[in-house]
Amino acid sequence: MLEQIYYDKADEIIASHGAEQASLIPIIQDIQTEYRYLPSELLSYVAEQLGINEAKAYSVATFYENFSFEPKGKYIIKICDGTACHVRKSIPILERLYSELGLSKEKATTEDMMFTLETVSCLGACGLAPVLTVNDKVYPAMTPDAATELIHELRGA
Amino acid sequence: MSYMTINNRKVTFTNEKNVLSIIRKSGIDLPTFCYHSELSTYGACRMCVVEDERGRVFASCSETPRDGMTIYTNTPKLQHHRKMILELLLASHCRDCTTCAKNGVCTLQKLSRQLGVREVRFENNKKQLPLDLTSECIIRDPNKCILCGDCVRTCDEIQGLGILDFAFRGSKMQVTPAFNKDLAETDCVGCGQCRAVCPTGAITLKPNVSDVWKILSDKNTRVVVQIAPAVRVAIGDKFGIKKGENALGRLVAALRRIGFAEVYDTNFGADLTVMEESKEFLERLEADESLPLFTSCCPAWVTFCEKKYPEFRRNISSCRSPQEMFGALIKEEARMNAEKDTRKTMVVSIMPCTAKKAEIKRPEHFTDGEQDVDYVLTTTEITRMIQEAGIDLAQVQPEAMDMPFGIASGAGAIFGVTGGVSEAVLRRLVDSNRAEDLEAISFTGVRGVDSIKEATIQLGDREVKIAVVNGLQSAAEVLDKMKAGEAYYDFVEVMACKRGCIAGGGQPVPIGPRTKKARLDGIYKIDNMAQIKLSNQNPIVTTVYEGILKGKEHKLLHNSTEDVSHV
Numbered sequence: 001m002l003e004q005i006y007y008d009k010a011d012e013i014i015a016s017h018g019a020e021q022a023s024l025i026p027i028i029q030d031i032q033t034e035y036r037y038l039p040s041e042l043l044s045y046v047a048e049q050l051g052i053n054e055a056k057a058y059s060v061a062t063f064y065e066n067f068s069f070e071p072k073g074k075y076i077i078k079i080c081d082g083t084a085c086h087v088r089k090s091i092p093i094l095e096r097l098y099s100e101l102g103l104s105k106e107k108a109t110t111e112d113m114m115f116t117l118e119t120v121s122c123l124g125a126c127g128l129a130p131v132l133t134v135n136d137k138v139y140p141a142m143t144p145d146a147a148t149e150l151i152h153e154l155r156g157a
Numbered sequence: 158m159s160y161m162t163i164n165n166r167k168v169t170f171t172n173e174k175n176v177l178s179i180i181r182k183s184g185i186d187l188p189t190f191c192y193h194s195e196l197s198t199y200g201a202c203r204m205c206v207v208e209d210e211r212g213r214v215f216a217s218c219s220e221t222p223r224d225g226m227t228i229y230t231n232t233p234k235l236q237h238h239r240k241m242i243l244e245l246l247l248a249s250h251c252r253d254c255t256t257c258a259k260n261g262v263c264t265l266q267k268l269s270r271q272l273g274v275r276e277v278r279f280e281n282n283k284k285q286l287p288l289d290l291t292s293e294c295i296i297r298d299p300n301k302c303i304l305c306g307d308c309v310r311t312c313d314e315i316q317g318l319g320i321l322d323f324a325f326r327g328s329k330m331q332v333t334p335a336f337n338k339d340l341a342e343t344d345c346v347g348c349g350q351c352r353a354v355c356p357t358g359a360i361t362l363k364p365n366v367s368d369v370w371k372i373l374s375d376k377n378t379r380v381v382v383q384i385a386p387a388v389r390v391a392i393g394d395k396f397g398i399k400k401g402e403n404a405l406g407r408l409v410a411a412l413r414r415i416g417f418a419e420v421y422d423t424n425f426g427a428d429l430t431v432m433e434e435s436k437e438f439l440e441r442l443e444a445d446e447s448l449p450l451f452t453s454c455c456p457a458w459v460t461f462c463e464k465k466y467p468e469f470r471r472n473i474s475s476c477r478s479p480q481e482m483f484g485a486l487i488k489e490e491a492r493m494n495a496e497k498d499t500r501k502t503m504v505v506s507i508m509p510c511t512a513k514k515a516e517i518k519r520p521e522h523f524t525d526g527e528q529d530v531d532y533v534l535t536t537t538e539i540t541r542m543i544q545e546a547g548i549d550l551a552q553v554q555p556e557a558m559d560m561p562f563g564i565a566s567g568a569g570a571i572f573g574v575t576g577g578v579s580e581a582v583l584r585r586l587v588d589s590n591r592a593e594d595l596e597a598i599s600f601t602g603v604r605g606v607d608s609i610k611e612a613t614i615q616l617g618d619r620e621v622k623i624a625v626v627n628g629l630q631s632a633a634e635v636l637d638k639m640k641a642g643e644a645y646y647d648f649v650e651v652m653a654c655k656r657g658c659i660a661g662g663g664q665p666v667p668i669g670p671r672t673k674k675a676r677l678d679g680i681y682k683i684d685n686m687a688q689i690k691l692s693n694q695n696p697i698v699t700t701v702y703e704g705i706l707k708g709k710e711h712k713l714l715h716n717s718t719e720d721v722s723h724v
Contacts, residue, residue, distance in 0.1 A: 040336055044335070053313065053318070053319030053320075053322065053335075054319075054334075054335035054336075055319050055320060055321060055322035055324075055333075055334055055335040056313075056319055056322050057335070058322065058324055058333075058335040058336055059322040059323050059324050062324040062325045062326070063323075063324075063325070063326050069336075
């Protein structure tokens, strides 16, 4: 059970979109923006408020890669592994970041809740390959070394 | 009248909702996994694909019929597609057919044989997932799921619960409750309708077959068995007996051969229910409180009401269900005779229902600390036991039930179909044996297959309004209307399964529209043939009220108010 303040926030977000079934996705997007993840309790709560079955809401939330039931770090790093980035060596960058942050395919977020590392299929910036984003800020033409440096920078910040 | 050409033969059609139903009407049994006429069209399995004269391939279930269409149902291209789909389904399926609970009634197995799939060229690289064994009623094995969505749509559209849905996407997709919760943690009511539509072994019954074999083999145990109304018209299904035929006599004989000590009729329990429920209804009418009275025979409905509409909890009749009344009676009799008969008495119910398995474990269904009914076997499980014992039901000479609880009225028999409980109660209230009166009751509107039926009957100077509901989605509709003050009823009968218990979650599958019709007709035929039509005219009912039940009616036949406060 979450604290009441979470539900109040959810109520506010629901009110801003209207309590209609069609508003499910924008509402849970806003909740995820607010908390950097989608607390499962709030998904159930929103479903109930909108008159949607919990299982249906879960179905929607798991369909989209973007929604996460796990709390995410302060910095969300998304490494593009689309075709263009992949052939321009995005995997070595990913591997460097895994070792730099002590993460793996199964463990996406650091213990200190500073970093979350994800791969995405294409960021639509193939001209800048290999590319990664940190909280939606784009870093073009990356290398493993540049990635290490970026982490140091962010840690210092 | 329009026509289309199917495989070079002209076929006429009128208002069929899709091409598939016209093809099937024309005598071609096009295979499907995900199509059910009572559910929305999903179009996922692609088994019903057909080809038109331009070579376009489309799913016939999702195509609106057009005048002058030309289609082919069995071209080499289609054969190739269907076989490929099956091969791919089989590739990621756990193929332990010989030990699967669905062996012999599995649609995947049947179609693989029918369409001649002899080889699976692809490797199964699907991750094995754990089984969900937490429900008292059903077992979910996600590894056998083919994602047809039949259970998802049944639970949502028919039962209005939506416990199961798809989760994740692509190759990771699975059918699961929200957050992959165990069924026991959800609002699942155990109706088993998902199991009844599941084409594979992904959702099966929670079996008690070995438990019952065990008690049957114990010489110090007297195992008493009762048979629910809807079982007798379905038990013949797997023995080549005509659909809907009353095979009660054969079943009784088979049960004796299996080793049950005494074989009785739950219809008798239903007669007791009619007595008690009518009495309770009259009392509530007189006091004009706690109306409407909701029937309590259907455990899936009772659970549904408690979980989803707790504000109506007090409206549910305090009467135990027929199986529970009967169980309590047998156990009480055994307690009274404990000195004469030192054997332990255990009660087994044969039910069309999966939810009954959960009902017997509810705390209010214990009398003096003893469980009233020890095991519930569904029709499907008793079919298996009869087969295991090597008995061919079709060859057995019918036998009569044991006395005294083997006599039941026609009113008890019709408990197995929607409207039956209401009709039985009305017969008791009108209390007339005249053919015209019985016919008048049957024409009040309680009969029929509509989801929500309304009936009105004059009782003295009061006009009594009745609603008869089948399907929990429709029950929710009625309750919402009542809450909003848009509808008023004095008596509401709800059966969770469409058409009532004859299509219960534990009945032999498949349960298509024709099977349902045959079973429904079978039940009314039993009533038509019954010499006693009214529960209060059942002589054994009078005997037990003057005997075992005397002074204990409430203890044995009702749930006390404290019992219901636990919800």
